[in-house]
Amino acid sequence: MNPYGRTKLFLEEIARDIQKAEPDWSIILLRYFNPVGAHGSGKIGEDPKGIPNNLMPYIQQVAVGRLPELNVYGHDYPTKDGSAVRDYIHVMDLADGHIAAVRKLFSSENIGCIAYNLGTGSGTSVLEMVAAFEKASGKKIPIKLCPRRPGDATAVYASTEKAQKELGWKAKYGIAEMCKDQWKWASNNPWGYQSKP
Numbered sequence: 001m002n003p004y005g006r007t008k009l010f011l012e013e014i015a016r017d018i019q020k021a022e023p024d025w026s027i028i029l030l031r032y033f034n035p036v037g038a039h040g041s042g043k044i045g046e047d048p049k050g051i052p053n054n055l056m057p058y059i060q061q062v063a064v065g066r067l068p069e070l071n072v073y074g075h076d077y078p079t080k081d082g083s084a085v086r087d088y089i090h091v092m093d094l095a096d097g098h099i100a101a102v103r104k105l106f107s108s109e110n111i112g113c114i115a116y117n118l119g120t121g122s123g124t125s126v127l128e129m130v131a132a133f134e135k136a137s138g139k140k141i142p143i144k145l146c147p148r149r150p151g152d153a154t155a156v157y158a159s160t161e162k163a164q165k166e167l168g169w170k171a172k173y174g175i176a177e178m179c180k181d182q183w184k185w186a187s188n189n190p191w192g193y194q195s196k197p
Contacts, residue, residue: 002151012115019113026111028101033087033119033158035094038179038185045185046080047192055129056088056182063139063183064190070141072126074148079155085123087157090181094118100169119158120171129175136179137187 012029019025036056038045051067052058061067076084097118105111124132130141164170191197 001153003093004151016113023112025113026105026108026173027113028105028111029113029115030097030101031115031117031119031158032094033089033117033156035091036088037090037092037173037181039092040181040184042181042184043187044186045192047189047194055086055126056133056178059130059133059141060182060186063133063137064186066190069141070130070143071146072130072143073146074126074152075145076148077154079125081125081127083126083128084152085125085155085157087119087122087126088129088178089119089171089176090178092181093120093171093173096172097163097167097169099162100167104167114166116163116167116169117158117160118161118169118171120164120174121158121160123155123157123177129179131185133179134173136176137183 015027015029019027034054036054039127046057046060048054048057052061058067058070062070072083074084077084079085097116099117120158130143133139134141160170
């Protein structure tokens, strides 16, 4: 649907071509679905430079006062609340997915080049994520409803059955835990890894 998605597809095709040319290679491709959250200790989290391109760090920066409001792009989608739906995955679940993939690489022969989706398998709307973060943080997140962005899909979420069956991996955390851990990081580190400017 957009250049970002096409780029990811072409990179997968390059990996498949490499494996065909070098059959001894074993390649596992991991398709991430919207990583969010932070380490449960509150000591490791995401600190993007400038205005964040992803929802959760944007919400976080509004909650701590670094940004005045959250721009919600698209409020007329055919979803239950009009906002786009995405599959958000806790970063710790994503880390476990990597471990499961490495285990498969070292315990299986003739893998070839294989892809796995790492997501929860269910969708959460932008406004549902905002409400979950408000609940976790106790902060009201001011929003500004904006037009849709070109190339954005109505709903994108993972089919995770293959990862469950072949990697023995399944996401454990829901949006409540994602928001709780993100808020712990944000409240402990309101300016990220830098001192307040």
